[in-house]
Each structure stands twice: as structure tokens, then as C-alpha cells.
Amino acid sequence: NAGVTQTPKFRILKIGQSMTLQCTQDMNHNYMYWYRQDPGMGLKLIYYSVGAGITDKGEVPNGYNVSRSTTEDFPLRLELAAPSQTSVYFCASSPSWDGAYEQYFGPGTRLTVT
Amino acid sequence: SQELEQSPQSLIVQEGKNLTINCTSSKTLYGLYWYKQKYGEGLIFLMMLQKGGEEKSHEKITAKLDEKKQQSSLHITASQPSHAGIYLCGADTGGGNKLTFGTGTQLKVEL
Numbered sequence: 001n002a003g004v005t006q007t008p009k010f011r012i013l014k015i016g017q018s019m020t021l022q023c024t025q026d027m028n029h030n031y032m033y034w035y036r037q038d039p040g041m042g043l044k045l046i047y048y049s050v051g052a053g054i055t056d057k058g059e060v061p062n063g064y065n066v067s068r069s070t071t072e073d074f075p076l077r078l079e080l081a082a083p084s085q086t087s088v089y090f091c092a093s094s095p096s097w098d099g100a101y102e103q104y105f106g107p108g109t110r111l112t113v114t
Numbered sequence: 115s116q117e118l119e120q121s122p123q124s125l126i127v128q129e130g131k132n133l134t135i136n137c138t139s140s141k142t143l144y145g146l147y148w149y150k151q152k153y154g155e156g157l158i159f160l161m162m163l164q165k166g167g168e169e170k171s172h173e174k175i176t177a178k179l180d181e182k183k184q185q186s187s188l189h190i191t192a193s194q195p196s197h198a199g200i201y202l203c204g205a206d207t208g209g210g211n212k213l214t215f216g217t218g219t220q221l222k223v224e225l
Contacts (some may be wrong), residue, residue, distance in 0.1 A: 041217055043202070045212055077194075105158075
């Protein structure tokens with residue numbers, strides 16, 4: 001199993017540009033998550049999904065959109081990039097939620113908006 | 115204030131020394147997860163604690179959960195350079211389907 005994969009690893013965007021961060025997992029997990037990590041800060045949840053076709057907002061959803069058309073994929077869309085979105089983005093997945101399963105993380109995407 | 119506070123924020127220890135990192139929640143803990151992150155990489159799962167008083171160990175790392183204090187501690191015995199990195203705690207505080215993460219503790223181990 002490849003686990004959770006994310007592309008790209010690095011990206012530089014200009015203000016106002018759009019992009020999609022890709023996330024794929026091959027573990028047949030129902031739950032998937034997007035986090036951002038700013039320097040000196042913990043992870044902040046952006047969006048999450050409990051299964052294909054179902055998504056919900058996390059703590060910091062503004063400026064982002066998600067979709068979940070398949071179990072495997074959970075892309076994160078930035079429509080109008082702003083400098084405040086400069087961050088490291090992590091995708092994670094877990095098999096279910098009964099408090100007994102850890103989340104598996106991808107390697108991250110480092111995004112700079114200038 | 116943060117829902118999940120970690121202390122210390124950073125730590126420098128000499129190789130061979132013991133150390134403890136704490137994670138305190140302002141809400142009831144239903145589960146506590148410890149992760150390690152190396153710079154530029156993703157998070158690696160270390161341990162999960164679910165019951166008050168639970169203690170788990172893996173190699174030289176021990177984690178405990180004090181349900182009454184809403185706190186968990188991570189203890190490393192005889193630290194090695196391979197222990198260096200950022201340690202993050204994540205908590206299930208009953209919000210359903212998601213974890214809240216602390217701000218992390220950066221550990222450096224000097225030779």
C-alpha cells in the first residue's frame with residue numbers, strides 16, 4: 001500500500017490564482033481530512049469527509065472547497081489564492097470514527113502565495 | 115486560549131537524558147493521540163490512549179493519560195538523536211469525527 005499520497009509536494013502561486021491539491025489513499029478508508037499547518041502552530045482542520053459524497057467544514061474552511069466523488073480521492077481547491085493561505089497542507093485518512101483508529105497522514109504540500 | 119496546550123514549546127536535551135512533554139486539554143478527553151513529525155515530512159503515529167490511567171510504551175517512549183486532569187504526558191528515556199523532531203498531541207474532545215491538535219513541542223537532542 002502507498003498509504004496517503006499528496007501532489008504536488010511544493011507549489012508557488014501568485015495572488016488570485018487557483019489550484020487543486022490532490023490527495024489519494026489506497027486503504028479504503030471512509031474518513032478523510034485536510035489540515036493546514038502554519039509555523040509554530042498546530043494543525044488546523046479545513047474540511048473533512050465521512051464518505052464519498054459527504055463533506056463538512058472544519059475550523060478554517062474559508063477560501064477552500066472540497067469534493068469527495070470516490071472513496072480514494074479528496075481534492076482541496078483554492079479558488080483565489082491569498083498570502084494568508086501560505087502554509088503546509090496535510091491530507092489524512094482513517095478507517096472509521098469510534099475513537100479507536102489513528103489518522104494516517106500524507107507527506108504534505110508546501111504552498112507559497114506571493 | 116488554545117483548546118489543547120502543549121509544554122514545553124521547545125526542548126534541547128543532551129543525548130542520554132530523559133525528558134517529558136505534556137499535553138493539557140480544556141475539554142474532556144475521549145482519546146489522545148501522539149504523533150511525531152520530522153521537518154518537511156508528514157506525521158507519524160506513535161500512540162493512542164483512550165482510558166483514564168492508561169499507559170503505553172514503545173521502545174523508549176511512554177505515554178500516559180490522566181483523565182481527571184485532562185492531561186497526557188509523553189516521556190522519552192535515554193534520548194537519542196533519532197528522537198529529534200516535533201511532537202504533536204491530538205485529542206478527541208467529543209466533537210465527532212475529528213481531532214484537535216496542540217501546537218507541538220520541538221525536540222532537539224545534542225550529542
